[in-house]
Amino acid sequence: MAKFLIFTPSYNEKSGGVVVLHKLCHILNELGHESYLFPYAYTYEINRFNFFKNMCNFVKWSVYNSLRPFKSNVHFDTPVFNGSINNLDDFVVVYPEVVFGNPLGAKNVVRWLLHQPGFHEKRFYFSSGELIFKFNSAIKDFNFPGSCTSPNELKVIHYPLEHYNLSNISKKRSGYAYCIRKGKGKSFVKDHSKDILIDNLSHQQVAKVFKEVEFFVSYDTYTAYSIFATLCGCKSIVIGDAGVDKKEWYPLDSDRYGIAYGFDDMAWLENTNELVKEHILNEEKKCKDRVKNFAEESIEYFRL
Incomplete structure (x- = not known):
């Protein structure tokens, strides 16, 4: 069994990317691994052209995040990490593709492509030695120098079927x-x-x-x-x-x-x-198998 740290924003049922990041942590714990959430921090590229703008953004988001509690799904097993980031050598840290670089300075980095790299931020910055997973077939084939892209997809889904179903549908639809x-x-x-x-x-x-x-x-x-x-x-x-x-x-x-x-x-x-x-329903059943394979591949790749 291994340790995992999932770098994610606070739980938001309206954001599919956030939901699956939390769900990944939950399934890893269900499988017997030690998995935690790490509250997302905005990451920036600082250069002489954007120094003041991004420093202001850094201060703004730091204050904003410090004033609101980090939320999780009460139905998921997703503890929040409270250890030291100076001792992460035995962790696999999972970043979504929108994270710029490796803010935690982790030794073992998985980059999870939930969308095309660069789609949201118009740029991306990864590093060599990462293990990269595509979410599904919609993500174009992607390789980064010095890193390894897994041939296996890490498709984790969570459908709130308690809401989306055929109960109480209108007899006469319109509009x-x-x-x-x-x-x-x-x-x-x-x-x-x-x-x-x-x-x-x-x-x-x-x-x-x-x-x-x-x-x-x-x-x-x-x-x-x-x-x-x-x-x-x-x-x-x-x-x-x-x-x-x-x-x-x-x-x-x-x-x-x-x-x-x-x-x-x-x-x-x-x-x-x-x-x-x-x-x-079949995809829901396959989730655990996909996460199990992801964990095993990560352990082997990083020799944990």
Whole structure:
């Protein structure tokens, strides 16, 4: 058994990346490993052109984070690390791809690509010797000099099925819901002035919307809300990114079950809709096996 430290923001049910970081810690503990959360700290590249700007950002976020409590999911086994960061040689530290460098100065670093490197921050900075894991087939093949990219995906999922289901659905659906999220800047494909924007709503509120409207349009190509809508019987449509075709979006057919890639892909949605629930339940079952393999590969790679 090994020790793991997961570098993550405070729990936020609206952020899929944060949810799976906490879930990874939980599953590792379920498997008998010693795993902790480490509160996320914003990391910056400092140079002579941005010194004052990023120093102000550092102070702002340091004060902000010190004033709010770090949250975790009460249903997860995710203790917060309270040891010394000067003694992490026997830990595997897991950073999501948005973390700039190695802020904890860890000896054994796993970089978990939850999105394309550079998508959020417009730059990335990793280091040699890291073990890199892609989240799923949507992440493009990636290699970094001196590091090793695992051939195995580390796909950890958590679907709040207590909200997203076919209970209490409307007998007569009408209208649209939509989300922007990471699709900010895209041109709208229709007039949304009378539609419901789900961004920043709670799961309970979103589920209620999905059970009443007929269509859900997502400008964020990789949000789990597209699947959540399908689970509620809503027709889920993703508006693709420019120049990215359906197979590039998700190479695996199973990752696209029940979701139309544009309004001209409705036949695929209709033909695969009933496969979604079974696929999700199977993916939930596979989570532990994926995390088990991840832990074993990390132990072997870092010779722990």
